[in-house]
Amino acid sequence: MRHPSLKLKLLKTLMAVILGGWLIWLLCQHDQVSRQQSRQGDLLLREVAEQVLLSMPRNIADVGSAGYLELPPTLAAAPTREFDKIRFQVWSLATGERVVASRKAPITPLKPDFQPGFGHVQTAGDRWRVYAVTDAEGRVQVQVGLAQSQVEAELAHWIRVSLISAIGVLLAFALAIWLAVSWSLRSTHRLRDGMAAREPLDLTPLPTAGIAREILPLVRSFNDLLGRLGVGMQRERQFLAEAAHEIRTPLAALQTQTELAMRATDPAQTREALQRLHGGIERITRLAQQLLDSARLEASRNEGREAIVELSDVATMVAREFEAMAERRHQTLVLTVEEAPVCADVDDLGILLRNLVDNAVRYCGEGGRIEICCHADPVAGEAVLRVRDDGPGVPEHERERIFDRFFRGSTGNGERGSGVGLSLVARIARHHGARIETGPGLQGRGLCIAVRFALQGETTAN
Structure with missing residues (x-):
């Protein structure tokens, strides 16, 4: 029969509570981060679109697309982590021509309907969150887009990092809990070792010094049981000693009456000795039966x-x-x-x-x-x-x-x-x-x- 481990049960219970709480926290954080990214993304798109529009010259619609400037060969491009996922386009509404665009921006309009405001579009094989703003004269429109695949990739990266961190923290918690439980159960191990080293009939109470408060009632009840067993064994020893004495006395009398009957020459004396011998046999038979009944009562006390x-x-x-x-x-x-x-x-x-x-x-x-x-x-x-x-x-x-x-x-x-x-x-x-x-x-x-x-x-x- 397999017995459950207290340490393993405590570890599983605590880890289940911690894991459940962490999963709930992760779901709440995922929802909160998603909402926060959506709000911050919209704010960023609008801010970038307005800044791009305000930085354009008034005659930008007449400039036309004449290619892009390049950095000096000796100057490496700086990493653009935050803005690398944003694409913008500047369109001339009169000619429908793209005047300015960020690198890696799609060739087609991010917002084909050229309606100002936010929207979701499917273009260049990806789904985009787009914001469009038109100048006051209605000549130029700036369209700024954020690819949803990049947002999802960033969110997945955050979840991955959170999972790895959580697994590390959970493993550290598990190790700490296991060590704490093992340390707390040292007293029970000492009790086990002490009981294993005892003699079979050693019924002295178990030591209670250093026993945890939760285990102390169990040890005290076990000591009470040992006390009752000691009293019971003492009574049984006394019973066996007294029973042996009670049996030895009539046996000695039987031996005496037998010797008298063997030495008697008068039939009357022989008959008297035999009658006493019969009475002694009857008495010891009765005592033996009572002792057997006593033993049977002890053996069948819990048979129901x-x-x-x-x-x-x-x-x-x-x-x-x-x-x-x-x-x-x-x-x-x-x-x-x-x-x-x-x-x-x-x-x-x-x-x-x-x-x-x-x-x-x-x-x-x-x-x-x-x-x-x-x-x-x-x-x-x-x-x-x-x-x-x-x-x-x-x-x-x-x-x-x-x-x-x-x-x-x-x-x-x-x-x-x-x-x-x-x-x-x-x-x-x-x-x-x-x-x-x-x-x-x-x-x-x-x-x-x-x-x-x-x-x-x-x-x-x-």
Whole structure:
């Protein structure tokens, strides 16, 4: 994928603005010069015609054409740049004879109709701008002409010079702009070189000294991102360390129970050791599953797999999964559901509810009661999922902390949890924009955890 160059984009933009402005200026100048040349040309033609007429003797019409005088051979003709493009003729109106004419003037009259004033004529293979003036007695007429081809040639020369000058100026501007932009972006080059030289896990903030004001917000936002990444990586390191500790403890217990079972000679002792071994395996299996769920949540957080899910179906499915476990503990598992559609990831909802029910079943105690309730609250526009029990509960001052990773409450009914399950519940609820509420459980005892999702569509009771 090709990435546009900022320097090239700035250069193109500035050069386009300058070139556009110069073209507009050139068109205006061309129009102005054309008009100015036309006015000055007419004024020059009239001035030359009047001066020629006033310099002629009264008997010029009787002189006739007798040839032209020549300069001495030793004297070179002076260059006539301004007047070389002007031609004049002096005509005798009585005889229609050309009396006097400038060199290179056409043989035919510049103004064949001999009408005084300005006009355009086509003669001698060229188009001429002509001015004619007649003396007071009507005997002689002076005709002065300016070839349009020479005017156009002069204008083209001016345009050529302007174009060459403009190209030179534009190239100088382009070089100056390129150098100025390159100089202005030196700080970004230093940032790039500094980032390239860093270690892979170096998340220290980028230096902001000498950074241009326009780039400083980008660098600050990048530093904020580095800060958040640092906090996240620190949490992950802490999580891995604590998870390793949590796994190592039951593994050591499993090894101890295995050795006891191998050394036991009494069947009762062997059975007791195996039961403890089974409990340890169950605990480490649960911890491993929770750690896998945590990793899956991190991996699928931005996949966007949300869809309309019926919360009551998820509650029914999870309740059936825990029927056997509750029966072994002589517990009563009650399920009350209504239709409550939500927009969520069905796998995430399963993890959330499994951890809530698992927490209730494990800490409720033998012969306890667990209720799973799912219903819609149309007034609040929420779908409510509630799990409550009549176990020992959690002290009120600890209820907010039970959703922290690896936190264990002071009351556990003899059960030793991992401190991961409820943290998964909080993360999933936060990801789905849901609210978590805690309170006392059944008959003022135990714990109640309610998760409120945004309700989707209409519902009916079942």
